[in-house]
Amino acid sequence: MNITPATFLRLSGGFVLLLLCMSCAKLLPSSKKTLNSPWTDYESAKRDYMKIVPGVTTVAELKKLGFDPNLVPNIRIMSTTEVISIFIPNSSIAVESLAPGIQECIHSKDRCTAYMIEPSIVGKKRTGNFWADFLTFKRVTNTNGWKFRGLIAIVDDVVSYRDPAGGQPLIREEEIQKKPLGPLQEIGGILQDAVTQ
Numbered sequence: 001m002n003i004t005p006a007t008f009l010r011l012s013g014g015f016v017l018l019l020l021c022m023s024c025a026k027l028l029p030s031s032k033k034t035l036n037s038p039w040t041d042y043e044s045a046k047r048d049y050m051k052i053v054p055g056v057t058t059v060a061e062l063k064k065l066g067f068d069p070n071l072v073p074n075i076r077i078m079s080t081t082e083v084i085s086i087f088i089p090n091s092s093i094a095v096e097s098l099a100p101g102i103q104e105c106i107h108s109k110d111r112c113t114a115y116m117i118e119p120s121i122v123g124k125k126r127t128g129n130f131w132a133d134f135l136t137f138k139r140v141t142n143t144n145g146w147k148f149r150g151l152i153a154i155v156d157d158v159v160s161y162r163d164p165a166g167g168q169p170l171i172r173e174e175e176i177q178k179k180p181l182g183p184l185q186e187i188g189g190i191l192q193d194a195v196t197q
Contacts, residue, residue: 037073037119038066042169045119045148049165052152054101057159062115067152069115078114080106083153101161105153112155120147122171137182143173 039045048065051057062068069075087102088095095106105112122145132138151163179185 042146059157074118076116104160108155114153117150135182139177141175145171
């Protein structure tokens with residue numbers, strides 16, 4: 001079989017173009033939001049959280065479990081006022097109807113603090129065709145990870161209340177943005193903003 005130089009160049013060019021298109025997907029942006037925390041997944045955060053026993057667990061024991069707002073990110077220290085705004089969002093809810101540990105916190109006023117615990121690992125990655133993404137015709141973003149949420153109230157250095165564990169054990173989302181005109185739609189939006197100003 002004889003291959004002419006022109007055929008060889010076409011085949012070589014097609015092969016190079018194919019390789020470029022296959023490797024272009026690796027050029028798409030990605031991000032991962034990871035907090036330096038002792039938990040690598042939802043279950044490990046929940047396991048440690050469930051070890052907290054109201055009326056028994058002390059602040060020192062919380063620190064051993066990893067719930068130290070001074071060392072671990074995404075643990076927010078809350079005042080009694082913030083606790084009231086969460087559990088009594090309107091006047092129709094009476095303090096007496098709340099869990100005893102929250103009542104103790106509210107009545108203790110300055111002796112009570114609370115921790116809002118929200119560790120998470122969330123990653124975003126754009127997938128699909130590089131050129132369609134680059135020219136904004138079609139962007140596909142996949143989000144994966146987990147988010148934990150818990151709240152504890154502390155009175156006189158002892159946990160008085162532990163909220164049930166919450167959050168999202170598994171985050172798996174796909175967002176698809178389509179712009180039939182690609183970059184021209186971006187220009188149209190810029191021109192419209194310029195005209196309205």
